[in-house]
C-alpha cells in the first residue's frame with residue numbers, strides 16, 4: 001500500500017547519507033530544456049543532469065524507446081545476450097575506431113573495466129612488472145576506489161585506507177613530465193581529451209601526439225575517458241574524432257543513455273581478447289531497457305543535423321557569455337568545446353562559482369560548477385535557440401546581482 005507523503009528537501013537530511021548537498025529545489029517534471037519544481041517554478045536547464053540529458057528532458061524518441069522496450073523485456077543478465085545490446089554494440093563499432101564493446105552502468109564502471117583490461121593486457125603480453133598507470137592531476141574518472149585513485153584529486157581518494165598501487169599523476173598537457181616518467185613499466189596512460197570536472201581544460205594537440213607516440217614506444221595503451229565529452233557533447237560523436245590521435249580504449253557513459261543509466265567501454269579485438277570469459281562482468285551491463293534507450297540516443301545524436309547544431313549553439317553560448325563579461329567583468333576566460341563550456345572567474349571572484357550557481361537558480365536557470373572557480377554549462381545538444389537566449393538572459397541577471405554587490 002502506498003502512503004501519501006509530503007516530500008521536502010528537509011527530509012533529505014533525515015533519510016539520505018550526507019555525501020551530497022542538493023539544492024533546495026526539487027524538480028518534478030521536465031520537457032526539452034525546461035524543468036519545473038514542486039511549486040511550479042520553471043527553470044531553463046543548462047546543466048543537463050551533468051552532461052547527461054543530451055536530448056533534454058523526456059525526448060519523445062527516448063520515451064517511446066523506453067516504453068516499447070518496457071513492455072517487451074526488462075532484464076536477462078549476461079547469461080544471455082539481447083537484441084537491444086547487440087544493436088547498440090554494432091552501432092558503436094560502426095561509428096568509432098572500436099571493434100568490441102563491453103557494457104556497464106556508469107562512467108566509473110566503464111573506467112574500472114578499462115583499467116583492469118589495460119593491466120590484464122600488459123600482464124598477459126609483457127609480464128607482471130608492467131603495471132604503471134600514468135594519470136593526470138585534476139582528472140576525474142569516477143568514485144570506485146580504483147577510478148578515484150586514478151583521478152587526480154587526492155581529496156576524493158584520501159581517507160579510505162590503502163589505495164590501489166602503481167598509479168602516478170603528472171600535470172595535464174605537460175609533455176616533458178610525460179617523457180620523464182614513462183618507461184617500459186607503463187601499461188596505460190589514462191586521460192580525458194578535455195578535462196571536465198577539473199575545470200574545462202582542453203588537451204593540446206601536441207600533447208596528445210606525444211601521448212600516442214610515447215605510449216607506442218613503450219607498448220602502453222592510451223585510454224580516453226569520454227564519459228563527459230562523448231556522444232556529441234563537443235560537436236563530434238566522440239571528442240577523439242577531432243584530435244590528432246585515436247585511443248586504444250575509450251569509455252562512454254552519461255549522454256549515451258540521455259538520462260537512463262548506461263556506459264560502455266570500447267576497444268579493439270586484439271586488446272579485448274584479454275578479458276577472457278569470467279575475468280570481468282556486471283549483472284546489469286547491457287540491460288535491454290538501457291540499450292534500447294542508447295540506440296534511440298545514437299540514432300538522433302549521430303547525425304550531421306545534431307552534431308553541426310552543437311557547433312552553432314556553441315557559438316551562441318560563447319558569444320552570449322562573452323557579451324555578459326563585457327558588461328560585468330567577472331570572467332578571465334570563456335573556454336571549452338561544443339556544449340561543454342566553462343566561464344572562469346577572474347581574481348575578484350575567486351572561489352565564488354557556487355554563488356553564481358545559486359544566483360542563477362534564483363533567476364530560474366540550472367547550471368553547474370567545475371571546481372570553485374569555473375561555472376560550467378552543459379545544456380541539451382538540441383536546446384532551442386530561444387531557450388538558449390532566455391537562459392543567457394537569466395544568467396545575466398544572476399551575474400548582475402553578484403557583480404553589483
Ligand SMILES: Cc1ncc(COP(=O)(O)O)c(C=O)c1O
Pocket residue numbers: 050105106107108109111140141142143192196197225226227228229253254
Ligand atoms: C570524465 C568522467 N569520468 C568518469 C565519471 C564518472 O561517471 P559516473 O558518475 O557515471 O560513475 C565522470 C562523472 O562526472 C566524468 O566526468
